[in-house]
Amino acid sequence: MARRKIVAGNWKMNKTPSEAVALVEELKPLVKSEDVDVVFCVPAIDIIPVVEATKGTNIKVGAENMYYEESGAFTGEISPAMLTDAGVEYVVLGHSERREYFAETDETVNKKMLKAFEHGLTPIMCCGETLEQREQGVTMDFIRQQVKIGFLNVTAEQAKKAVIAYEPIWAIGTGKTASTAQAQEVCADIRKCIAEVYDEATAAAVRIQYGGSVNADTAADLFSQNDIDGGLVGGASLKADFGKIVNYK
Numbered sequence: 001m002a003r004r005k006i007v008a009g010n011w012k013m014n015k016t017p018s019e020a021v022a023l024v025e026e027l028k029p030l031v032k033s034e035d036v037d038v039v040f041c042v043p044a045i046d047i048i049p050v051v052e053a054t055k056g057t058n059i060k061v062g063a064e065n066m067y068y069e070e071s072g073a074f075t076g077e078i079s080p081a082m083l084t085d086a087g088v089e090y091v092v093l094g095h096s097e098r099r100e101y102f103a104e105t106d107e108t109v110n111k112k113m114l115k116a117f118e119h120g121l122t123p124i125m126c127c128g129e130t131l132e133q134r135e136q137g138v139t140m141d142f143i144r145q146q147v148k149i150g151f152l153n154v155t156a157e158q159a160k161k162a163v164i165a166y167e168p169i170w171a172i173g174t175g176k177t178a179s180t181a182q183a184q185e186v187c188a189d190i191r192k193c194i195a196e197v198y199d200e201a202t203a204a205a206v207r208i209q210y211g212g213s214v215n216a217d218t219a220a221d222l223f224s225q226n227d228i229d230g231g232l233v234g235g236a237s238l239k240a241d242f243g244k245i246v247n248y249k
């Protein structure tokens with residue numbers, strides 16, 4: 001069965017609540033699609049107004065992070081139940097910016113993955129190598145480790161619903177997109193890794209996005225690769241171009 005494409009915008013730390021609503025209103029008519037799942041992953045404080053503003057559209061709302069505990073004395077954190085209660089369906093986990101600036105590790109990402117599934121949230125688990133790792137030829141060893149630890153104790157049934165975002169760190173926010181061949185090669189190997197950990201059926205079901213300077217000019221080539229099922233888009237998700245990326249065909 002063909003995998004359904006999924007194009008998600010990661011707004012990162014951009015847009016106040018009122019700006020968020022204005023952006024949703026601008027993008028709403030542009031991101032209509034019958035064939036593509038469209039997700040807006042927004043800052044925590046924007047979630048409630050964005051859920052409200054996207055009602056009745058094809059747009060799903062995602063969070064950019066969450067904590068792995070149910071509730072309690074974890075000042076500043078957001079629980080999975082808070083997200084689901086607010087109408088969130090997706091959650092970005094282990095973005096490289098969180099790994100770099102907020103000390104996220106493969107182990108904490110794994111805890112978050114398990115908790116997200118427990119609450120019926122769909123994780124978009126990010127992985128990707130640095131430029132140094134690519135130059136040293138250890139890209140796949142590194143990514144395989146991120147994927148294997150991230151999916152530890154995740155069942156095959158859960159894994160089938162997961163989204164993995166391959167984001168080479170050197171391509172994020174740099175304007176330097178990975179070539180379609182580079183992106184396809186890594187996404188295919190991630191799928192192979194999932195097949196080794198689980199089975200072919202699970203590997204065939206999991207959706208793998210590419211992320212890193214995706215724009216309206218590069219989306220069509222990238223998203224038409226065999227193992228690339230859409231994109232996780234940063235900068236270009238904050239402008240009208242996002243509509244062109246969703247409707248890349």
Ligand SMILES: O=C[C@H](O)COP(=O)(O)O
Pocket residue numbers: 010095167171172173174175211212213214232233234235236
């Ligand atoms: O999550 C999105 C990625 O970090 C890509 O960001 P970018 O499209 O601005 O390069």
